[in-house]
Amino acid sequence: MWLTSKIKQVLLVLKPGKVTLNYPAESRPVPEGFRGQPAWDHTKCIGCGGCANHCPARTILTRDICPEIRILFYDGARCTYCGRCADVCPEKAIVMSPDFELATGDRNDITQSLELFMLTCQRCGRCYDLEIKNAIDKLDLRGYRYDSLEARTVIRRSTDRFAPDVLGATEAFRRPDRIGG
């Protein structure tokens, strides 16, 4: 009946009272296991690039600027906070921090960049045997990598020996605008 429904509705409403949270003066604590921005621990990172290979948003870039130095660059602009990087990291160097209040006017505020000194293996140059058992999660691109930090884009190409010409080509990278272009 109309009137009894209305009365029930008003009673339904009076019980909880005001539920507005006075944010940002008051804020709710973040639960454990919350997936905020990933945070790299540079002391543990071995520079394998596994996180870059498995980031669905292609927002982690790896670039070898010379045989000894690898730059691992996290550009938070496209990060979806899925946590796959933390999952696949063999050294558990990535932790999903509780940070989520990341709004900023400058995209460089949400980037993390690691410059890693890479040791060359005496036998083969570069290799990582990470013992990931899951065949579909294996390390995808080994060797020297040339992602474009300028265009913030992943270039799926790697070489066995460090190739300065490929590095140079990366700098001139542009997106195609026609078939075959």
Added chain:
Amino acid sequence: MRALIYVSPLINAAVFLLLAPLFEGVLRKLAAKIQSRQGPPLIQPYRDLLKLLGKQNLNSAGTWPFKLAPLGAFAAVLVVVVLIPFGGRLGVFAGRLDVIVVVYLLTLGGVAVLMGALASRNTFALIGASREMVTMIMVEPVLAVTLILGAVKLRSLGLAAAMPGAAGAKFTLSTGLMLAVYLLALQAFVARQPFDIAEAEVELLEGPFIEYSGPNYALFKYAMMLKQMFYAWLFVSVFLPWIRTGIYPADIVLQLAAMLVVFLLIGLVGSTNPRLRIDQAVRYYAVLIVLSLAAVALAVKGW
């Protein structure tokens, strides 16, 4: 004081203009409380109006009716406010005018809205205008009968007699019936759920006001706020005239307090009802018209 009859229209205008946004704020705060949330502060409508005044007056239709419609609506309601015997005091115009003028001016305000909507040349405005037209046609009779009821009893159409007169002529059966009908039509008068059909946001964006922005829109909003304050006052004045002390300032405060209660009722009903469709609303209004005519018949009979 004799001079009071010259001053009281100005007091009317001042009180209404100052307090109309506050009453609107009360409605919004009440809606928020019913929705378990904090809601905007009571003075938010003032800020909204000020903000709109600072925006650009986009004249998308570019015609004179489009530009003048907001002024027309605002002016019509303001003149009504100036004429009414607020606080039980008749102003200098009251002796020369009658209730027909009030009905006329309110209709004029509505027509100004329609004019603006039709001049907008926007499909949504057209649909909103047609709904507004239908609502006006069906709901004006209730307003007219409310005002004329007292006139029927006292055999005078003058403003002086018709308004406080309805109960001054004793609270009879017809007055009681009309009180119920007025309350049932109140939501339609103030264009709130379940009768905010003309400007249904999810269906028509803003309906008649869709092409308006800036100061023009502020004028329309202000006119709507004044109108809803007027209807609340009309209820208090016609059906609760025993709220009076004879002292002018006290009467003003008492009437405002009673209007606040009416507003709380409007807010409560508005927040607990969905919007009706125009065809459903028309059937409802038709019933109200029949009841109003019955009230007039009773009044003529002396009941």
Added chain:
Amino acid sequence: MTQDTLIQTLRARFGPALAASQGGAARRLVLDVDRTALRAVALALRDAGGRYMVGVGSDERDRRGAFSMIHLFAFDKEGFTADLRASAPADNPEFDSIAPEIPSAGWTEREYMDLLGFMFKGNPKPKRLILADDWPAGIHPLRKDVPYNLVPPSAEDVAYELDEAPPGTTTVPIGPFHPTLHEPAHFAVYVDGETIKGCDYRGFMTHRGIEKLCQTQVSYNEVPFVAERICGICGSVHATAYAQSVEEAAGIKIARRAEFIRTIMLEIERLHSHLLWLGVAGHLIGYDTIFMQSWRVREPIMWLSERLTGNRKTYGMVVIGGVRRDITPALKDDILNVLRKVEDEVGGLKDAVLKDTSIHRRTKGVGLIPREEAVAWSLIGPVARARGVDIDVRRDHPYAAYDEVAFDVPVADSGDVWGTLVVRLLEVFESIKIVRQALDKMPPDGPLLTEVADVLPAFRHGLSMVEAPRGESVHYVVTGAENRPERWRVRAPTYTNLQGVPRMLLDNQLADFPIIVGSIDPCFSCTDRVLVVDGRARSHRVLARSEIEALGRGRRRP
């Protein structure tokens, strides 16, 4: 009829033109037919009780020099599906249209006309569906030779040509921007006064090219995270359906505990989605209090999801082989507590809403269509169940752990928007029941993730249907080389239900437009995954911007 009876009947009728085989699972029947027999067999399947789901078109020219078209039918009573496959040569990708008799195939065919350049002889409305109006003709994005990130130059003043308005009506343009719609879409509603006489839909404005992207760039285990973002409300459904179809294609059997966890996440998602819908429906009929209150009741579910998965939405739980996180005993108690509170509050809401005659007035008799038409348009989900069509993928084609939990499928026969309201409210209680049973019956320990020992075999087909809150979501996967799917077709339930909307709108009032469209719980982001471009086949007339503005201002078309 059973699979065997069906095969016999079809063989008797079509003989050598048809070859039947078993798909990756016992419940999948694969029928390979000649192109010429495609239409006849499709109609035979429909007459045998099959419900058309979606079609999958692929470019297989590099592998076998042909294009492939697969029409998927579901036999709900018997619990199996039929894949009807045909090929067309690379230089002439033409098929017969089945849309005149099976209206739900209309969009599928238009989609492949745009994306793969197929031609469907006899399609009643060969207009652009997906690609933008200024997309150049001749470039079909799903073909293998087109790069995924092609950006062709745009053109000015090219517009979609709307259907002819019925005589005596004006066009009310609803969208792309309109408060009723959550995402951009355009409904050109033809009204006579306040009565709706027709409707044309132009959507796919937020098409993102997800299928193409995941077929060329993204790897197997990254796709669930892309799939999850197809929809902001039913993300878990898409991730689960994708994972299940790959698991079926590659023959991966996942741990039972993982299946239970997937089930629990799906039902929690259904809870939050239905409460969200209740709020939106309230808002659409102008009743904002219901909106605020039902979202207040929904909020603890979002907080629960945050504790369970790390995020309020986009749970990120599903990967191929299982799930990523466990439900510990503490979390189990947490879930049970929240469910208890939600059940109480929704019980209160239900009493308040179901008996409210003012809500009845806005929803009863609105969007009324008879059961036969709901079946003819292949409608699914609560929209169909409100019209007396008793289908639910969880019960008819069980997946994850649904075979072990007992639940009812609420069906109403009022045939209108009120029916959808009742069905969704009752489903909330059923979901709570399912989660409680799942938490109880879940095996106490076991691996969460089954690791894949070898690279997945290529070119295997997998099909998975999952009951999203809006209806059935269908994912079809063909595994590929290079650690990614070769073909992935996603069909969200709104894709099918939107095709039935013009029929639901007919002869209703304009004021009911929002609630009718709202009653299918539209998820345009789920629907738009591909571009649509179209122009009328016969006359190429381009509407200039001024003409479109004139349409918007209510002047009749010249």
